[in-house]
Amino acid sequence: MKGGVLARRAGIIALCAVCLVACVGLAWWQWQRFENGGTWQNLGYVLQWPLFGLFPAFMFWRLRKLRTQPREPEPEPGPARAESQPPPPRAPAGPAVRQDVGDDDPELAAYNRMLAQLNALDQQETR
Incomplete structure (x- = not known):
């Protein structure tokens, strides 16, 4: 070798x-x-x-x-790791996001909710 x-x-x-x-x-x-x-x-x-x-x-x-270079040890998976993670941030109070658009399609509604959450996270980071 x-x-x-x-x-x-x-x-x-x-x-x-x-x-x-x-x-x-x-x-x-x-x-x-x-x-x-x-x-x-x-x-x-x-x-x-x-x-x-x-x-x-x-x-x-x-x-x-x-x-x-020495590598950082990978964190061990398990319940201790899951408990140490902070809960996901809540959406800030701000302009209302329409949730009724695409309610007839559950996949589209879930996608729109995900986009609204990402937008809320982005708005928190930019403040």
Whole structure:
């Protein structure tokens, strides 16, 4: 298993190196175009391509760093967790929401009630 991890890391590092070399080559190409009567856009690409080439290496470094950070333990499911949760917030007193729309369709009425609750929660958070 250790050999597979090392081979995968070597492959990722090789891919990062290939990306960097390719992007530096594209930056050189844009620099040649800029020198031979190109526009400022070509000069912008000269600055962008090396950053694009470094991005895979940055992502590899960032993923390794995140993988080594300790994770928070997951809470245990059970009655203790259910009791510790606060009750759902009640809708604030405000403009009345019509509940009679779509009463003939119970699914639509339930959906409208859910939307009204979400709106009430949103209104509480924005105050």
